[in-house]
Amino acid sequence: xxxxxxxxxxxxxxxxxxxxxxxxxxxxxxxxxxxxxxxxxxxxxxxxxxxxxxxxxxxxxxxxxxxxxxxxxxxxxxxxxxxxxxxxxxxxxxxxxxxxxxxxxxxxxxxxxxxxxxxxxxxxxxxxxxxxxxxxxxxxxxxxxxxxxxxxxxxxxx
Numbered sequence: 766x767x768x769x770x771x772x773x774x775x776x777x778x779x780x781x782x783x784x785x786x787x788x789x790x791x792x793x794x795x796x797x798x799x800x801x802x803x804x805x806x807x808x809x810x811x812x813x814x815x816x817x818x819x820x821x822x823x824x825x826x827x828x829x830x831x832x833x834x835x836x837x838x839x840x841x842x843x844x845x846x847x848x849x850x851x852x853x854x855x856x857x858x859x860x861x862x863x864x865x866x867x868x869x870x871x872x873x874x875x876x877x878x879x880x881x882x883x884x885x886x887x888x889x890x891x892x893x894x895x896x897x898x899x900x901x902x903x904x905x906x907x908x909x910x911x912x913x914x915x916x917x918x919x920x921x922x923x
Contacts, residue, residue: 797832800834814838815838826912835854853892856875892906893905907923
């Protein structure tokens with residue numbers, strides 16, 4: 766009886782928790798201004814932003830323009846890409862929602878990405894450190910994802 770109760774509580778948690786987590790995600794009206802304000806404060810007013818800092822593009826195929834922020838295009842106190850490592854630079858993916866505003870749905874350390882069409886759908890092919898494909902060295906890992914609504918769905922890894 767006790768184990769049945771635990772199973773029921775776990776099922777309830779699996780159903781309710783994703784809804785609660787999504788409900789807690791706050792909308793950002795202007796992600797570019799939000800990110801610039803954050804880094805300007807962090808860098809003590811000594812921040813500059815390159816041309817590739819923010820890219821507008823519909824990444825989830827809903828005809829609303831989404832936004833990708835490349836933190837490698839930030840210069841903070843004279844240091845370009847302060848959070849970049851050998852695993853790449855942080856990219857923040859914001860989805861434009863119909864209710865108005867944007868939701869930050871993913872942050873990934875990547876070398877870069879291509880936005881291509883595969884089988885009628887637009888997908889992101891992210892170039893990442895080889896360890897994301899369970900390798901220690903060699904060519905970058907390429908992870909193909911399709912964004913459905915506000916979720917990244919991995920299509921392929923190579």
